[in-house]
Amino acid sequence: ETGVTQTPRHLVMGMTNKKSLKCEQHLGHNAMYWYKQSAKKPLELMFVYSLEERVENNSVPSRFSPECPNSSHLFLHLHTLQPEDSALYLCASSQEEGSGSYEQYFGPGTRLTVT
């Protein structure tokens, strides 16, 4: 148990659907992340929230919309996705303090299939 939970674990959606992914961390961390993991590719950082403010969005398409209502919860709202968006979406959290070595703790991920 890593202290980071994600729901749902699996999601199949059509290109016209709207859905949301949820992440919750129980570790008291102050930063949360969304990553996309496709087969045989490096983890792609999508969004970073530090102290509930978005720090980085890395040119992610607007069909992905993050929301961080508080330091423990993170959402990824999805709409009009494309088949190439099918991937594993991972949420992570960390405690960011200056130049510390604080590692990121990952949730189990949501396996998304866009049909």
Added chain:
Amino acid sequence: GQNIDQPTEMTATEGAIVQINCTYQTSGFNGLFWYQQHAGEAPTFLSYNVLDGLEEKGRFSSFLSRSKGYSYLLLKELQMKDSASYLCAVRDTNYQLIWGAGTKLIIKP
């Protein structure tokens, strides 16, 4: 650009030793991480190096040479449960992690 290279796949025998290499070119350096990821599961933290040298943690050790942009993860006394992907990640100037594609390690009896 930023780039992290590691072998795609390696095979080793149970009880043996294996070394997984990682080379990087990034905009700044604020530490290097190794993570383990079993199929269908979340990555889990293994080690962190920010200074040159070897960090040992049980059966796992990680080495860093900043001047060469090089790190390796050494796994000793391999067990079947060590079959997994091993991810190398570098923390850049903005303190964000840049990830390699991972090395799939296959352990054979």
